[in-house]
Amino acid sequence: MPTRKTVRDPVADLLAALNRPGDGSSDFDLNPDTVLPAGRKLRPAGVLVPISLVSGAPRVILTKRSSALKHHPGQIAFPGGKQDEGDADVTAAALREAQEEIGLPAHLPRILGHLPAHETVTSFSVTPVVAVLEQAFEPVPEPGEVEEVFSVPLGHVLNLDNYIVESRIWRGQRRFYFTVPFGPYYIWGATARMLRGLAVRMNG
Template sequence: MKGLIARRFAGTRPAPPEIYRVPGIAGDLPRALERLRPRTLVPAAVLLPIVERPGGLTVLFTVRAAGLRHHAGQVSFPGGRMDALDAGPLEAALRESREEIGLPASLVEVAGYLPNYLTITGFSVTPVVGFVGAAFNPVVDAEEVSEAFEVPLEVLLEPGNMQLAHKRFMGVRLPYYELPWGRHRIWGATAAMLVNFRDMLREECS
């Protein structure tokens, strides 16, 4: 599986913030959603950390601290908005991962990039796909992260585990994905990025 992922994402590059991919919606965003899109997008980046555990590949998630301004208490990938001093999404994702879960860049083998994802709050998020060495054990910054946990990659890729649902926001019916895992609920932007990841792997296999 690692070889498949490495082949699929080799040569991928981060896209500009205004170019994004929202799974569950074919083609361009419909007009109803376009009118909700913020005029100014905030560039952000996350790391999709694939951990090489002895028992198989897992994906590491964080739970955002309850006191954060955006998406408090939600399951997410380590990451955040890009700072002015960040050279690009990769540097931002690695910096945030170090700050949030104590992950040194030396333990990350970058595979490539997923399409940007646009959040309702106006962030254009660039996911960086990276393999993390088995020696890593997260140490969370309690001000930003309440806990970290891992899910087997095969569970996330299993057909049917990720469910498509809908909600209404400002009168617009919006699609979203969700996957329950124990007491956690992986949904929203994080689940959508996983769907993009899964779909890109399927493109490689087809």
């Protein structure tokens, strides 16, 4: 099985990957003994997976959340959030949140499609909205929520060899999860799991 995908035509490769069949993912993928409550209700959310094609090799834009936040402080995340009443769908939610969090104009991303939804431990059904950016923009982190906006090479997160399974104690039980570190950035949890889902499709 190939572990690395050379992105010759990133848009064509991404479109092909997004059109491949496959199931969704969850924070519990590596924890098969977890018993989820029957009839649980998940809140819809959308995150943008912005892939910049502006210069050089394609890069995925990510954020580092503020360490002052109550939930997930300091974690690496995609721009995005829960779907509000005013959002037409999860794509609209992802675009709105990206504009608020990193100053990305809503008209700039070219939406290519969606990855299957990812269920989080916080009871969200998160839809990754994959888009390419063909024009540069100046990121403006939202004060108090986003500490940093940065990017990683798309090739790095498409290399399945770069993913590591780690664990920690969470609510009294050992929880396993994927990580895909890059330089000083520790990318883990839901973000790493969704990126790995894209990598599997791109290497399929």
